[in-house]
């Protein structure tokens with residue numbers, strides 16, 4: 559899995575801080591750029607839960623070599639924009655798939671898994687050779703098939719995404735993605751994402767009610 563933050567709103571923390579300040583100011587928004595204590599104002603409004611101001615900041619990620627199983631879960635997050643590699647316009651003649659760690663650990667299972675993938679791709683190529691359109695041949699490709707996707711999300715939506723997907727009980731591949739995305743955005747917007755993570759961290763609540771989890775709120 560490759561995850562790269564390829565773009566974000568310039569001044570990602572100053573812009574939402576100005577938005578927060580504007581609500582209580584007689585000044586024009588553009589005149590607030592040099593206002594004192596912008597960072598403190600942003601930290602304070604976030605503490606109060608006024609997270610609409612951070613919708614003014616967005617982040618774009620390039621994500622490659624993840625499974626279609628991951629992207630199916632990812633695109634359920636509606637407050638975002640996506641572009642995904644097409645299985646209609648791109649043919650995937652060479653096997654390219656993700657293997658879950660539980661299968662990698664089991665030599666016998668790994669062999670069976672790889673054998674299955676070889677058969678799937680052999681049949682896929684056979685369908686293409688028989689003149690079946692790419693859009694129909696792809697029907698036999700697995701959830702494990704690799705894909706590339708670009709996503710743009712605003713900071714508020716990202717906080718929701720991290721609450722749901724950084725959780726220990728989120729599926730392992732999307733959890734790995736969420737943790738990598740969080741690491742990237744923390745570098746450029748440390749105030750916004752200071753306390754980001756699963757709800758056991760942000761709200762001291764476990765929505766999954768997993769009492770055996772080591773992170774279960776005390």
Ligand SMILES: Cc1cc2nc3c(=O)[nH]c(=O)nc-3n(C[C@H](O)[C@H](O)[C@H](O)COP(=O)(O)OP(=O)(O)OC[C@H]3O[C@@H](n4cnc5c(N)ncnc54)[C@H](O)[C@@H]3O)c2cc1C
Pocket residue numbers: 634635636637638715718722723727728729
């Ligand atoms: C551990 C886990 C297991 C899951 N299992 C399943 C499953 O078995 N089956 C399944 O179908 N899904 C499953 N999901 C997906 C889940 O139900 C959500 O669709 C997904 O996490 C997106 O979350 P979201 O709606 O908060 O995000 P977004 O779509 O980005 O929405 C963000 C927020 O905007 C608001 N919002 C967005 N759209 C609307 C709307 N139309 N009306 C009102 N408010 C809206 C809500 O407050 C929402 O929280 C699972 C998710 C997790 C984390």
